[in-house]
Amino acid sequence: MAPNSELLLDVQDLNVSFATEEGIVHAVDEVSLALHAGEVLAVVGESGSGKSVTAMTLMGLTRSPNARFAGSAKLRDLDLVTASDDQLRKVRAEEIAMIFQDPMTSLNPVHRVGRQIVEQIQAHRDVPDGEARDQVVALLERVGIPRARERFDSYPHEFSGGMRQRVMIAMALSCDPAVLIADEPTTALDVTIQAQILEVLKELRTRTNAGIILVTHDLGVVADIADRIAVMYAGRIVEQGSTDEIFYNPQHPYTWGLLGSITRVDRPRPTRLPSIPGMPPSLITRPQGCHFRPRCPHAHDACLAKPELIARVGGESGHTDRCVVTPERKAALRETDGQIGLVAGGVTG
């Protein structure tokens, strides 16, 4: 990432909650993020951690009568939280575009894939049909779709999952957005296709100067593409820092657990893949204080107070976390937990 590059997205204390019949779901809680041009920010967490809701909120896709928002999410000068529907419509795709998790269902089955991309271009720009078609063919070639000129007229069901995700990426790129959000872009795909799609994204960040938010539950996916990582748990960011910091000097016990559940080829294989004991909390009745407290083996009385997301380790890398334990004590605990993170029930090394 180039230092001093333009700040594209500035999210401050974003809160998103939904009124449901069971109660109020606090999906996103005081999330603050920053994304610069040319930067890849990975938002990592398990299902229900609020990472997808955060991403969708930036696109205005969580707006509904029962949704409540607080805080701000500034895309350059426009606050995406308070923007009118019309303002939002104009920046979608043009300034901020999104790639969704399931390419099998994200394209309209009754329209030709090329036309679906042309539709987006023409919604924002006054481009004649023939020219738009040429642009789309070029985009499809760029994301690695063979025989793009013929494939322009194919329907989504004539593509494989990986090819459809390439179409979705081509669509997201078609208006040269400054911010690209990829919400679990590889989760629904098999492993070889995952690698190919990640290659496309990597190539893209070097060729354009877009800022990319990569939402995923898989730390393995982000290791060699992300510049910075934000770890989310139960609606809150629990740790945020550069990729190196998160992988080599993780501060939050939840991050230790996440790192521990990656299979590693350079270590003896455990009989069972380590997992974090317990379940993520309900977002309706959240635990008091630190949300990770009920599952944390190191919890103590101080954890009953809400921890702030602040810099606790030295350095000017902007490494912040939400664990009140001192960095020295954490280092010691990490040693005893072993390098694979938390010792999960049933794991024998």
Added chain:
Amino acid sequence: MGRFVARRVVGMLLVMFAVSVLTFLIFNVIPNGDPADRMAGKNSTPVQIDAIEKEWGFDKSLPVQYATTMEKVFTGDLVSYYTQTNVAEQIRRGIPRTFALAIGAALLWFAMGTALGLYTAIRAGRWSDTLVTVLALIGVSMPVFWLGALASYYLGFKAGLFPNGGYAEIGEEGLWEWVKHMILPWTVLATLFIGVYSRVLRSNVLDTINDDYVRTARAKGLSERRVMIHHVLRNSLIPIVTLWGLDFGAVLGGGAILTETVFDLDGVGQYFAESIGTLDVPPVLAVTLFGAFFIVILNTVVDIVYAALDPRIRLS
């Protein structure tokens, strides 16, 4: 496509054959008097009756009787047992009346059903949705003969806004007279279908609106109008078009018996109803085949249109 058409044509012939045999057999079992006797009229001589029996094969076995009758169907020589009028002529006379009713009403119910269905889906849960839902339920629940009679009596006879039933030829009385005669029948026949279609479309739209590709369409920065029409409605309409084709076929084939009778349009459906009332086998047989033809044809058209609307469906 060629194989599809060939298969459909063979299928259609088989269906029509089965329908004609069944209709013929049913009316052979129902006691309705000696057909030759009925055809010869009140003041007939045994010689006349004998001649009719020979001509129609009533003295022969059932299959032979069926064969002679069907031959007359295709040569257009079929006459009513009851009035001795030519059946083909009667049907030909009824066709413009029945088609006028069917086409007008089908367009009306498709347009209104779609508009109300989309409106209620967008307004789902608000009072306007509830209001239209209640109205749709009332529309579905009102029998045609009752609604038709009320409309005809109050708007036609009492208020004098519309003619009191009957059909006006465009050629003789002009377009405006024709329209005036058709407005009530169109509305009454369409009312039932509007209720059904708007409900079906509403639930289709509410299903589709949560589909992932609609979210994609929004993320593309399309206007809400374009999202609704190009993505939501386009996909929600596919099952409605299927339904519409089948209902349209039934009405086109003379299925709107009640509406035609209440408004005395004297179309194919009304002819059918009168023939059943007098157990008059030849017209019943002919109109049944007429109706079956349209239903089978529209079924095929629906399959072709369905494949055109949804590229995942392939004919064959």
